[in-house]
Amino acid sequence: MRVAAAKGKGEPAALEAEGLWKRFGERQVLRGASLEVAAGEFVALLGPSGAGKSTLFRCLTRLEEPDKGTIRIAGHPFHDLYGRRLADARRSVGVVFQQFNLVRRLSALDNVLAGRLATTPFWRVALRRFTEEDRERAALALDRVGLLPQAHQRADTLSGGQQQRVAIARAIAQGSRVLLADEPVASLDPANARRVLGLMRELGRETGLAVLCTLHQPDLAHEFGDRILRMEGGRVVPDRSGADFGVAAPVGFLGEPDYEPGGEPEDACEEGGRGSGRVLALKGARPLLR
Numbered sequence: 001m002r003v004a005a006a007k008g009k010g011e012p013a014a015l016e017a018e019g020l021w022k023r024f025g026e027r028q029v030l031r032g033a034s035l036e037v038a039a040g041e042f043v044a045l046l047g048p049s050g051a052g053k054s055t056l057f058r059c060l061t062r063l064e065e066p067d068k069g070t071i072r073i074a075g076h077p078f079h080d081l082y083g084r085r086l087a088d089a090r091r092s093v094g095v096v097f098q099q100f101n102l103v104r105r106l107s108a109l110d111n112v113l114a115g116r117l118a119t120t121p122f123w124r125v126a127l128r129r130f131t132e133e134d135r136e137r138a139a140l141a142l143d144r145v146g147l148l149p150q151a152h153q154r155a156d157t158l159s160g161g162q163q164q165r166v167a168i169a170r171a172i173a174q175g176s177r178v179l180l181a182d183e184p185v186a187s188l189d190p191a192n193a194r195r196v197l198g199l200m201r202e203l204g205r206e207t208g209l210a211v212l213c214t215l216h217q218p219d220l221a222h223e224f225g226d227r228i229l230r231m232e233g234g235r236v237v238p239d240r241s242g243a244d245f246g247v248a249a250p251v252g253f254l255g256e257p258d259y260e261p262g263g264e265p266e267d268a269c270e271e272g273g274r275g276s277g278r279v280l281a282l283k284g285a286r287p288l289l290r
């Protein structure tokens, strides 16, 4: 079974994993985990502690090698790349972790510039001579997450929420098509958690960034997710707990309709493409299965 994204006809998913298996010693953690995330979609992944969410994420970035299975980014195979080609392709996948993954003693701007490393010759990095274009791109990304005034502030003096926003800016600056966020709000207070999740969702809608985000709080998953999946028995399955929360429509519909006023949700759904996942969710908050 594959948990499919709502996307346009013939359009590849931004992220597609199929049949991922991963074993650590006697412990079979992934047992054929499959999922898709469409461009612009925010998919929340729930699951109890130890279910294998972080393992899945590490496999999706190839920080951990899956024993079996395929991974595609925008339709291009990612699972069989090595060396320079893997490093280049990794730029397409931004990451935000629970433990703020910034270089603590570097400024916010330098941390965002680090996202440009894959495209910058080594001598430029060694001499910290980034091009004007790199600097402008990094500054624009910081501006987008509301942190331009903190550009020269050391990362370890920023609040937790600000650090996560820097990590998001780094993904924007490196031109990622997919953002993998592994419990990005676990260490944040509720207001900051909502701000970070809201930012990721907005970016998806503005730029087509596909977001896969693990969460421990089902209420946040229901508030922000266009679709909600769950890790169970080493596989990814649709989350069935929506009814528990009385979820009918995702917040995007309540606050930011993205189809023609007066148009039927079903019309938008038939059209497919960006945004159709959200409208599809209106038809019952049920993910597509194929």
Ligand SMILES: Nc1ncnc2c1ncn2[C@@H]1O[C@H](COP(=O)(O)OP(=O)(O)OP(=O)(O)O)[C@@H](O)[C@H]1O
Binding pocket: 024, 025, 027, 029, 047, 048, 049, 050, 051, 052, 053, 054, 055, 056
């Ligand atoms: N490198 C490793 N070596 C051995 N076992 C591992 C390794 N990484 C993960 N595991 C095991 O795999 C299982 C899944 O761990 P994982 O961190 O993926 O779960 P999780 O769903 O992310 O949990 P949590 O929500 O608590 O972060 C656990 O039993 C864990 O001990």
